[in-house]
Amino acid sequence: MDKFDFHISEEDIKREKNRARELRKTEWWKRRRAKGVCHYCGKETPAGELTMDHIVPLSRGGRSTKGNVCPACKECNTKKKELLPMEWEEYLKDIRGSI
Helix, strand or coil: CCCCCCCCCHHHHHHHHHHHHHHHCCHHHHHHHHCCECCCCCCECCHHHCEEEECCCHHHCCCCCHHHEEEECHHHHHHHCCCCHHHHHHHHHHHHHCC
């Protein structure tokens, strides 16, 4: 078993997804998204196209809290999938190195 793998129940994930839905309704989230900048690539993105990404994914033990969510463009959110921040940074280094 990988030292970064967690067994998270479907019930826990469902509860955190509900918390994320509630967090999306807050003024705090609306202000973060209104800035129109992806947390990962820094690209300006229309607010309506930014998604909420869990920095530490729910499937890896992350929670739906202000400190663990960020606005991300669809491209970055899709590529990041279930990677932890350190794994994502390694991925970005590999991609940048091959360009």
